[in-house]
Amino acid sequence: MNIKQVSIITTVRHNIGDDFVREGILSILSDVAKFDKVELIHKHSPVTTAYGYEGIRRLRVSRVVEPVLRVLGTKDRIADADLLIQSGAPVYWCHSGGPHCADNEWFDPLIRKRFLKDRRGRKFLNIAGGSCQRYHSDGSEVAHCPKCKAYIAEFFDACDLTLLRDSLAQRMLQLAGRDAAVLPCTSIFARDHFKIAPINGGYIVVNFMETGGHYTFGQAIDADKWRKNFVEIVNKLASHGRVVAACHTVTEEKLAKQVVPNVETYIVPDEHVAFMNFYAGARFAVVNRVHAGFMMASLGKPAAVIGNDSRALMIKNLNLTPHYVEDINSGLIDQMIDELLLREQSYQDEIEAIRTTARSAYVEAISKVLLS
Template sequence: MTVMKIGLITTLDTNIGDDFIRDGIRGLLSERYRGRTIEFVSVNKHSPFTVYPPWHPVHVRNLAGLLPLGRDRVRSAIERVCSRIGETRFDSCDLIVQCGAPVFWPECSASEWAVPLWHQVVGRLSSRIPVLNLAAGSCYPWERQPVKLEPEADAKYVRDILGYCRLTTVRDPLAERLCKSVGGDVVRLPCSAFLAFEPPAAREPEYVLVNYMPGGGHYEWDQGIDPSIWEGTVRRLVAELRKSEKVAFLCHDDRELALARALAPDLPAFLPRNSVEYGACIARAKFALCNRMHASVAMAGMGIPSIAVCTDTRLLMVAELGLPAYYVKDATPDLLLERTGQMLRTLDDERERLLTLQAQTRQGYLAALDGALSAS
């Protein structure tokens, strides 16, 4: 049987949330091409030149760093000339897929993968290999959400990548609006990470999980966020919740684990290292409060509701699931305690709603894939 090769533009060994995005997409593609043997070829977009095999002459670019002058100019010239040779790991693929994560953010056109992956590889191959951009999201400061793509370099970059792709799905309304501002035709569906986990046949919810990040998110974005206020809010929430619930921390990296242990040394703190461990961990949750948006999305896929708190428009991805999502400055202790109480009283209804939405989301993706790939 002929093996189908699918190239994935993704992030590797950086953030477990990217694994959930990729797992959801792999599952969809496996279902779309059920009965075929699939080989996934993953390229880390943060190391874009790994799209080339080790023997490829493009790697001579690394020697440019030895030059006394003109390093960047020489390196760019080597990349431009050698990229025309082709022979990348994607050249032999039957399909190329960009796997979720923020695609639109301030100065996204300057990302390290924009030229070497999108323009020099995907752009060249898009005339003969179908390209999909799935679960693309926005990441802008909550207080400075744009109405259109600016500057023009970002607008051109997005127009180009939309033009390379047979299908673009976006995971939030801002991403949809920005694509439409440059004439893009996109489909809005929840993040593919929502499809990464299936609810276990039987489970016994045990914990209220807390995922804590200083200041409420990855970036402060010059919005005047005081991290001590959010820390105080989390301390109060934990103190109130543990009066009636078993509380534990859910951590995505070693830093979060150290912060959790400093915040409440006597409470359990979990740090799953892969998707399998993560699924087993969140299966024990009845509810969660999350600063990591993909913690909320992953749990929602198991029918577990949460409240999300963040600093930027990644919040919109969680709101798309019908879950409460708050900008950190608005997330007061009283508000969060009130919403937590409401959601703990309606867990069964929320579970049913989320699982129904997950099934609808899967069908929405499969229909979009069929429309884009009907001839593939």
């Protein structure tokens, strides 16, 4: 089949993890359909759906301008979409006292007020969305939050297909009275979109985020302890080869240098293809960034993900081990490094089997919806 325009709700020049997920979706989609044009909407500033307004990056400004453009009928990417895709990212989160996914910035302006009012039978896919809860959450927060429960069901019902990337997200969806399959995050197919092949590894990758993640969600996390553990990780890894800290942002680079002053860093802000090539030349990784782990793994290089929220758990779908940042200690660091060294040669076969099975499952599910 041929699709004229695919519009994707994603982030733009914001988070290379989101870029990986989106490129992976496009790789799968190209197995199902031909598409002439892909247009991106930066979800944190919904006004970017309108052509010519991509420069508005502030939500406060978007909230003023976007409704005006809607009334004026300014040409936009939602109206022009022949297929609409919500790409990756956490889609379900619910924390007592907030934040709540029901309050997100994009669903109301883009889906309720634009897409659903002018549907014309067009398909809407929610692909590789996940949860973002406390690390040990069982998802029951949703059961006690009527607005998130209602929103999760509404979002699901608006979609022709929902495929989730972690089982906690599935649990949250079930608590909202709906269900969907879980598949490994599509970021593992991004390399196929650019035909990037792994090369023999030259360096071990690490990555550092304060407290091990984007937020703490009120969990008692000892930031200083994690800094000390990270120093120990880098020092221990250094006895096995060259260590490079991958920094997805400038802030992360500053932080890595502050914690381990002599550490070698790699950074090309917002250039996800450069990062893919960088990961393609690595050996294995110990990272806080879940998508650094996913990209490494997709290239056959095993990764340990240390995190503080439920996003880290999705690495389990790649037969890899997540760790809660507070649990890290010397013994666990040794064990983690031993496991990575052990799997350095063998993981390639494991991931290729996972990628093959997952690709078939994605292609089958998407074909079924698009060709019906």
